[in-house]
Amino acid sequence: MVRISVDLNRCEGYGQCVFAAPSAFTLHGLEALTYLPNPPDEMRDAVHRAALACPVQAITVGVQDEPAGTTSRADRHVVVVGASLAGLKTAEALRERGFSGPLTVIGDEPHRPYDRPPLTKACVSEKLPPDRLELPVTRTLDARFLLGTAAVGLDTDRRLVRLADGAAVGYDTVVIATGTRARPYPGTTPDGVLAVRTRDDAEDLQRRLARQPRRVVVVGAGFLGGELASGLCDLGIPVTLVEAQQAPLQGPLGTTVGGVMADLARSAGVDLRLSTTVDEFVAGDDGALRQVRLSDGETVDADLAVVALGAVRNVEWLEGSAARVDRNGVHCDDRCRVLDLEGCPLPDVYAAGDVAGLPHPLFPGRRLSVEHWGNAVTQARTVAHDITRPSGEVPSPHTELPSFWSTQFGVNIKGVGFPGAADRIAVVQGTPGQGSFSVLYGLAERTVGAVTVDNGRYLHHYTALVREGAPFPPEFVTSDENTSPVVRPTGR
């Protein structure tokens, strides 16, 4: 088995990997890519050629992670709590930077680190088996994996991580990368109401979908809800998508992009219920879901519902520790160092990924927790850099912009910056609703975010505008001849 991953923030949809290894990579529409994260060995050569051909070098082909037994007891013991993307990337970045000490990775799930984005995408639309998502490593980690064991406490005085089974693991440096879990539906739910956050969740969903449900209700039209609804349409399963706001993706992206996604969802056959919430999940005599009663007064017959109402940060295990945490995550400084209750960095305690809340130079005075694939990777690098930084070398703060992608209803949405914080939006390329387009987001005369829909090959340019805080509304001429420039409120 080969293990690969594609950095889909970096991917610009050139399809060169598809040309080279059409059994492992698939292009949907203009630029949305899916792939087999764990293709069989016979595809190794083709996958290798695909990785070499990628114009933006976004493909990682893993090596075998075999115990090398070369760690040096003389070096510190780093314990990473959390065995998902941020935890794995921290371990990898530490080894890349020459860290030779003992390394322990603790994970509450029983699985080696796997990639989560496909759980709501290819695992639904292409029935990709969730046990084929193991993430690649670019070098031998030589780490001890303690899997299937949740951390339940952090004692920074004695430098111990306490585990659910009563054991404790001592550390010299600890990295908190416990991520998030699905936000549960507020209220009781019968059997047949799920959330999809883990590999086990996705397997459960696949089993239930295999029984041909009459209809699936997806609750919440954010990124995951839209992806799930889109995948269910691909399978030919009737979908009702319920969203409390006026448009899908309205919170993160506003009503302009949201309106386009609403039209695409409806064209794909989705029964889209906007400004609507679930009043009750109604169970049958067998205790399983039969109907969903909606706030618009209608009742939908459905035997499966998937709740996609966002995520909750896994910080409860840190209650009572010296680390400052709240529902927005673990408070960190710009080097991912965890802060104590007074706001001072705790020695040798770091956080990375969804669980970490960091300041960002674009928003002085605020602390931002970003739940994107990309910042798990970049923060892991920041942490590894700081841990291995020789004294005298200047610290390297985390200043990366958040970046994200979502593929749904045949289009690829890519974004950068903070569209959710903006109050105005400007269409700068194309016309929403008529194929590819690009929009910029403004707040107080500054460009703070950008989104492209099937136009990701221009995002590099817009990223630069966000990074420099370019004036908003923008005043530039583009080569596109079909642009209807318009500035309007973001809508939310």
Next chain:
Amino acid sequence: MASTLLKRILHPDSRPHPWDLYADLREEVVSVQDDGTHVVSGYDEITALLRDPRVSVDRSKADADSRGGAQTQPAGQSPVFLVRDNPGHDRLRGQAMRHFGPPELADGVEALRPMVEDLVRRHVDRLTGHTEFDLVAEVAYPVPVLVVCHLLGIPFQDALALGGHAEEAVRGAEFQVDPHDPEVTAARTHAQEELSAYFAAHIERLRANPGDDMVSRMIHDDGPGGRMTMPELLGTVNMLFVGGHETTVNLIANSLLLLLRHPDQLARLRADPALAAGAVEETLRLEPSVHMRPRIAVDDIRVGDQVIPRGSSIILNLAAANRDPRRFTDPDTFDITRTDNAHLSFAGGIHYCFGAALGRLEGQIAVRELTRRLVNPRLLQDPPPYRVPADLRGPSALRLAVDGVRAA
């Protein structure tokens, strides 16, 4: 002060070694030439401009007196996606891609593998018994021409005559010391007319009797973009034919040139033929088939501390960027195991090379077969003679001596 570096690069004497001149160009973020052309040669700067919505490929948007303002469209052909901005670009490119690659035809190029392998094998077979030959004439040139003929349903017996016209047409393209030279222009116009006349008749033939080729499928497709018009078909077929082989000729010749200049790398490739893919990528980086691409600024564009004014003609020096020491470690070193080789030889952004995957496939197969079968190959002339164009730069001949040719 306006630079004359571009003029010196375009001069045929610079063809074997343009690299020092490119390094001089990289000294400036934007090097303004005496004819007003803005040459950009840095990796990061070109990467950004390829993805900048203020940059156009449409010559009609350039100031009339700029180098780029002279483009004329061959009679009967509408502008191809190579020289069109959106929305026209995406529509026309999509109408052609449907019959070549993903998403509709994911294995479109892999399906050509057996045919390409067979063509390469037969051309190497023909070298048997010869101890000296010109690799360009025997393999690097005929294989790509025949592959593109196969793709477009063109009978093989017409390949060489058409290829000659294509050679003349690109010789007169924009990257000349003087793009307005009447002699060059006349030869180009004549070659272009010959190609147009042939392809017009070819399209009509396939309209009446479609085959299993890309052109037949484009003619008869009622896909989402609708049917292509005759001027669109003619332009597209012409572009696919010329672009579909001229570049690959250079790739095959340059690969062998580099491998023969670096026996250590050749030995590694022979020990591990899977390195052919890396050898092709490294050839593309170090000796790209296309050195420069033109663009137009439709707005004032700040690059570093300089501004490219609206209406200016821009030249993106891809070959110089591929050796930018700020981006590549040991940029002048030929290393077929190099990782993170994000070269710019196929450009980037929406105009990324349409046929890159086919070029790679042909290059990999040719490199594997040639390095495996040629016994003790040596270069008889180094540097080799070069073709005229400065942008489409590659050897016009590559004289080799061998001790023999192994059986297939």
